[in-house]
Amino acid sequence: MPFIALAIGLLIVIIDQAIKYFIATGLKPVGELSVIDGLFKLVYTENRGVAFGMFQNMRWIFVAVTSVLLFAIIFYMFRKRPSGKLFYVSAGLIIGGGIGNLIDRIVLGYVIDYLSLSFFSPVCNFADYCITIGVILLVIYVLFFTDTFKSKKEKLHD
Secondary structure, three states, X not given: OHHHHHXXXXXXXXXXXXXXXXXXXXXXXXXXXXXXXXXXXXXXXXXXXXXXXXXXXOHXXXXXXXXXXXXXXXXXXXXXXXXXXXXXXXXXXXXXXXXXXXXXXXXOOOEEEEEEEOOEEEEEOHHHHHHHHHHHHHHHHHHHHOOOOOOHHHHHHO
């Protein structure tokens, strides 16, 4: 199962980098493009921070922290081999999104963001949404499909 998570991650990295290539070459000169008036537009943005543009210009700290977190997830995945496909799907999403943004930070010095929704102010990218969905699925997995939060008494009765 860990290899399935890595395959999901690789697919996400390829999709993410392809989209960002087209955004950088096609949208950057234009700046923005309305897709659904008043709701959704593509906006070329260079994000030198993290989520929601916070903590600007701390590139190498983000590279280090992201690298450590990705290594920890991959190590845990291969070492502990948790049961449940949901864990591996969530890990694949987090790994792929994390590596996609990590590539941008290392190569460009910033992350290319481009998805702008009228009801959600930060401009994000495909990798950001993969990470977010992956974290949500991981929380669901931990809360409902593991015994992490069960008491010792409940574990004995299972």
